[in-house]
Amino acid sequence: MSETQKVIVRYPPSPTGMLHMGNARTFLFNYLFAKQNGGQIVFRLEDTDKERSKKEYEDDIIENLKWLGIEPDSLSPIKQSERTEIYKKYLNKLIDEGKAYLSKEEIVESGQRNKVIRFKNPNKKIKFDDLIRGEIEFDTTELKDFVIAKSLNEPIYHLAVVIDDFEMGITHVIRGDDGISNTPRQILIQEAMAMPRPIYAHLPMILASDKTKLSKRKHGEQVSVSYYKEKGYLPEAVINFLAMIGWNPGTDQEIFSIAELIKAFDIKKVQKKGGIFNIEKLRWINKEYIKLQKNNTEEIINQKLKEKFGDRMIHPKLIEIIFERTEVIFDVDMFIESGELDYFFNKPKLDKEKILWKGESKEEAKKHLEKISEISDNKEKIMQYAEQIGKGEALWPLRYALSGREKSPDPFTLIEVLGVEETIKRIQNAIQLL
């Protein structure tokens, strides 16, 4: 291809499962590469396997692409299942030219056919230049005369891919590196049909923590994009995270908008080594985005609190407390369900043993609480008093009286949220117990 030729990449998922994080990353890199070169992205559904392809998976892929906010040029995919006539044409030509043949097969397994179409392997060495890995060479002899179609109407993946890439004018094939070993046989088919060879770029795999390829079967639902959508991850964060597996800008910048990614992305700087999917890092990135979208997030927190505790005024300070503790929106649901926030809305049940600070006597605690109760509307005075008698002695009983929990925000924050009136009630309640 010439330098001035327009870049055309493709996104060819197979609808045999939900949109997978690795697949989404592959699409992202195709997307970034196409966009930064003013190119096109062809959306093609590789559904030649009639048994495994399902409409629900197709829908899941499209829906989650939309959610991620990166889309191919058209969301209506070209379906291979609707192109059998085209493949048939090429297949016949191949057979006519003696480059493929109808082969009689011995049936060893049930479901096997007695006739398939095999490619006549010229048994040569194939060398290609990978944008990411450099030169790769294979001896194709061991491939034998591989099957390219089950029948004239049922092409196999390798054939369909090569024909489609040619007909759609694909200039760059950017895919996962599990496709490396498919490349020589695809090149063989290309050459048999005198089609130009696209430029290949094989992306390193996304690995699970066991260092093996991320897969649904082995690693569960966490490989699906929809899982992250449901947990309330932000699509921008997911994109950002995915972009940083196997690529980095070479600077210290870690947070990138899509526009910035398009600008900074460089396919030549993509790593060769597979990258482990580190969910801790994803959570951190998500938190960064949550901070960027503070107002939005606080409104969501507000809504969730209202749903749970009734449609009342929610103190802004309480929302802030939760906001601080939120990395992913799902955390908010966790807080709410765990009952950790209940004391903000209802009187806490106190365990009288826990009211006392280390080594503090009941009498002392009672005295401190009485005093604090009198000055509970004045933060400075409480602090002054606490410093006088020892911070722990004053602040712990106070905080525990208000929250009934060993862990909570500081007492001043609690007083602010609860209000002075409720504060006094709770302090009195604790004093009763002592």
Next chain:
RNA sequence: GGCCCUAUCGUCUAACGGUUAGGACGGAGCCUUCUCAAGGCUCAAAUCAGAGUUCGAUUCUCUGUAGGGUCACCA
């Protein structure tokens, strides 16, 4: 097993052949109002091994080792 690919802190990674091997996540510690969170500061943590090339290798070459991918009438 054949073929192919890969190899820097636990993880993601940076480093014209010359750096105290840098950053981030996570971890540890300290500070900030008792506990928690958030924030700030500090610390620990890596060039797979062995040869070779070179004045000098994380970087180049080879061998070994380890890990991964792929070997369908799936895609």
